[in-house]
Amino acid sequence: MKFIFKKFKTGNNSIPFILMPYIQYEIKLGNRSFISSALIDTGASYTLINKSFAELIEFDWRSGKIIKIIGISGKQIDAYLHSVEIKLPQLNDNYISTNVAFTDCENIGILLGHIGFFEHFNMAFVYNKNSFYINPS
Numbered sequence: 001m002k003f004i005f006k007k008f009k010t011g012n013n014s015i016p017f018i019l020m021p022y023i024q025y026e027i028k029l030g031n032r033s034f035i036s037s038a039l040i041d042t043g044a045s046y047t048l049i050n051k052s053f054a055e056l057i058e059f060d061w062r063s064g065k066i067i068k069i070i071g072i073s074g075k076q077i078d079a080y081l082h083s084v085e086i087k088l089p090q091l092n093d094n095y096i097s098t099n100v101a102f103t104d105c106e107n108i109g110i111l112l113g114h115i116g117f118f119e120h121f122n123m124a125f126v127y128n129k130n131s132f133y134i135n136p137s
Helices: 051-056
Strands: 002-004 006-009 017-020 022-029 032-040 048-050 065-070 076-087 096-103 110-112 121-126 131-136
Touching: 022 110, 032 051, 048 051, 051 096, 065 096
Parallel strands: 032 110, 048 096
Antiparallel strands: 002 131, 006 017, 022 032, 022 076, 048 110, 065 076, 076 096, 121 131
């Protein structure tokens, strides 16, 4: 399925804007779920979700297996791995069982990474046409 990049201003005259691959993402934890915008991040090893989303549906995000992740800054962060169900509402109504990691890192909203996202979908980025494609694996 075809998706359009979201355009963000940079404040830099030589590069006035950048295109980012954001999609709607639904996560289900037990009988509760939420939908939010998520950034597809080809450099992320894990799908990372800020703790605020878990707290919104009263989910104990720290009950998962603790893992250590090193980000682009080189700093190590703690994350808590959980088995969840996900779906992309624009793509279809099928939930997929997968693993995601919750963290209290304030710079992270939802990053869709290799574990928890790319392992379930085929992707193609066509930057010069302002689009990207996602299909189930």
